[in-house]
Amino acid sequence: MHNEVSAEQLPTPSVYNVANALTLARLALIPAFVWVTVESGFVLSGWMVAAAGIFVLASATDFVDGWLARRHGLITAFGKIADPIADKLLIGTALILLSLWNELSWWVTAVILVRELGITLLRFWVIRYGIIAASHGGKIKTVLQTIGIFWYLCPFPEPLAMVGPWVMGAAVIATVATGGEYVFQVISLRRGASRR
Numbered sequence: 001m002h003n004e005v006s007a008e009q010l011p012t013p014s015v016y017n018v019a020n021a022l023t024l025a026r027l028a029l030i031p032a033f034v035w036v037t038v039e040s041g042f043v044l045s046g047w048m049v050a051a052a053g054i055f056v057l058a059s060a061t062d063f064v065d066g067w068l069a070r071r072h073g074l075i076t077a078f079g080k081i082a083d084p085i086a087d088k089l090l091i092g093t094a095l096i097l098l099s100l101w102n103e104l105s106w107w108v109t110a111v112i113l114v115r116e117l118g119i120t121l122l123r124f125w126v127i128r129y130g131i132i133a134a135s136h137g138g139k140i141k142t143v144l145q146t147i148g149i150f151w152y153l154c155p156f157p158e159p160l161a162m163v164g165p166w167v168m169g170a171a172v173i174a175t176v177a178t179g180g181e182y183v184f185q186v187i188s189l190r191r192g193a194s195r196r
Contacts, residue, residue: 032054062083
């Protein structure tokens, strides 16, 4: 997740950097994740563990690319746009697969996808006025979604399996709450641009 850095602090980095490469790697892992998950059918535990592993690996690139971008001054306009899109594609794909196999209610997937798509469209709508970086609440939301999906993917025994719905419930609440936060930021950005 790429935060803004002042142009006076760091020179403009090249778009060809390791942080952006990790973002692209996350996108490339999505088809592999889909294939392994479909093969598992949410029945074959070995395939399910592999699917969970790929999902965790892809999700980890989100945290690593953000850390590298901030640590080494590799923040680019491409990264600010591509990074959240890659996140949403990975999360959205996982949610749809879980719902297709009746592991997760469709209303949960719908709420999260509508929020994510709506915020992405709002970001593009105001991109000429400024880029809305991921908020602290947005990062917590992503962590909760990631843990929730992992819990559904991994074939945990019954007592542990019950943790998944609770985490996903918290993720839905965080998703809706932070959606309102982003809408407020968009309104403030537009108002500020109108005054200028």
